[in-house]
Amino acid sequence: MRASSTLSRLLLASVPVGAVSRLNFQQQPIHTTSKPRPGDEEGVGHFSEWSRAAKKEFLxxxxxxxxxEWILVQGNEAGDLDSMTAALTWAYHxxxxxxNTSNPIKAIALLQTPTDCLDLRPENKLALHNSQMSSGHRDLLTMDELPEDPETLSRKVKGIVLVDHAEPLRKWKDAKILSIFDHHVDRGAGPDAKPRIFEKTASCTTIVARQMLNELEKLEAEYHMPHELLELILSAIAIDSSGLTDEKTTHDDVETSDRILKRSAWKDTHLKDVMDSLDEQLGTAKKDLDHMSLRDLLRRDWKGDMVDTPSPRTPAVSLGFASVPYSMDEQIAKTEFEELFDWFAIHAAWTAQIGVDISVSLNKYKTKDNDGKKKKIREIVLVVRDDVRIDQVQADSLFKTVKEAIERNSSIVNLKPWHNANQLAPRQMVWSHESESGRKLVRPIIEEAVMAWD
Known part of the structure; x- marks a missing residue:
């Protein structure tokens, strides 16, 4: 442990016995209600109480x-710690x-993931536990707990705020976009939103927390800022910036973290020690995925939406992306029969359940070269279905369009067919490559190909 022993005790005070050396979280059964289950713990502190009260009042x-009367603060559908923390922070603010004004705002954070998907990110579970939130995520409002279809609800609410998310999902397109905070590419959504901030930072939580602090410090009397929320903010920034050491870390990530730290229970501890310790613990938790099934690995970091096409027969198709930190071979080994066909059977069952036409799994892992040096390998798995919105002829055409777009793109260097590509069925393809082209680069390539497909 790199931080001081005092800090370590503070950070680990709420972690169960045995979790320090091996953060091994067990999967929880699916549930979509806030009713406590045997063994569940009630959250303590103002942050938990506020979140639970807001959820109750909204319903x-x-x-x-x-x-x-309500504003929904939404992160992206992948539901990572940054997205979740940014949404909770801004809703609280x-x-x-x-x-105490003549125009009080009702706001709630909406996590755009099902409740049971939250535990597919062990770092989220640990961070929420450390922030003294109720177990089972009963303090949080998730997509499967919405009492009304988003397409309908979007026309009724006061508006939405997007955090860590450049544009709303299609299901929220009729909602008024009140504010946007994002650290990705500006896609032009919500031109009249205020604030509307797009800025390159390691963590979107940095942008939200900075804006919160700036506004908070201008108030005649500051409201109570619970230390649990402050520590959650530091956790989100730490894991996205590798403890403020990653090359994508900006001056604002560092400065905002320091401002938050000075208000937290760790104010007497050096910033580097805090961020190092948080990054170490949360990073360990984040890697604890070996117990997960293939289906859960596909679900845990999923982003998808409807994409417009020029086709008069099919004006929109459903496109989704999974990010999996295991090789295709390692994923196959997780299936019941440990065979290629079983991977695609499990994948097909999952994509059929959520109604996806075209899906892409972006895998990444490390291996060693002939000199024993580690190198990063990425894989792209492309699958097009013919049983949702498009027929077989259309599916063949769409697959060909997207496949060619991937293969001719010069930014995906050293692209080559996967070693067992000759065993793939029609409208299935797997490539490997050694470039740094992850979802942020590959997704626009595929979206543009789909939008040009006729």
Whole structure:
């Protein structure tokens, strides 16, 4: 442990016995209600109480047809720690900064993932546990707990705020975009949103927390900022910036972390020690995935939406991306029969369940070269279905269009067919490459190909 022993005790005080040396979280059964289960713990502290109360009040107001009073703060559908923390932070700020005004705001963070998917990110579970939130995520509002279809609800709510998310999912397209905070590419959504901030930082939580602090410090009287939320903010920035040491770390990541630290329970500890310790613990938890099934690995970091096409027969198709930190061979070994066909059977069952036409799995892993040096390998798995919105002829055409777009793109260097590509079925392809082209680069290539497909 690189941090001081005092800090270590602070960080680990709420971690169960045995979790320090080996963070091995067990999968929880699927549940979509906030009713406690045997063994569940109730959250303690202001942050947990506020989050649970906001969820209850939102559902009460929905029942009373008062949805128009609410702002939904949404992260992206992958539900990582950065996205979740940014949404919770801004929802807390909106409500508390206006509580004593003539126009108080009702705001709630909406996590755009099902409840059971939250535990597929062990680092989220650890960070929430350390922030003294209720177990089973009962304090949080997730997509499967929405009492109304998003397409309908989007027209009723006061508006939405996007964090770590450049544009709303298609299901929220009718909602008014009030604010956007993102550290990715500006896609032009919500031109009238205020604030509307796109900035390259390691963590989107940095942008949200900085804006929160700037506004908080201008108030005549500051509202209460619970230390649990402050520590959650530091956790999100730490894991996205490798403890403020990653090359993508900016001055704002460092400065905002320092401002947050000075308000936290760790204010007497050096920033480097705090961020090192958080990064070490959360990074260990994040890698604890060996117990997960293939289906859970596909679900845990999934992003997808409808994409427009020029085709009059099929004006939109459903496109989704999974990011998996295991090789194709390692994933196959996780299946019941440990065979290629079983990987595609499990993948097909999952994509059929969520109604996807075209899916892409982006795998990454490390191996050693002939000199014993580690090198990163990435894989792209492309699959097109013919049983959702498109028929077999259309599926063949779409597969060909996307396959050619991937193969001719010069930014994906050293692209070559996977070693067992000759065993693949029609409309299935797997490539490997050694470039740094992850989802942020590959997704636009494929989206542009789909949008040009006719």
């Amino acid at each position: 009460i107001d929905w029942q009373a047809s008062r949805e128009s 909106l409500e508390h900064s206006t509580a």
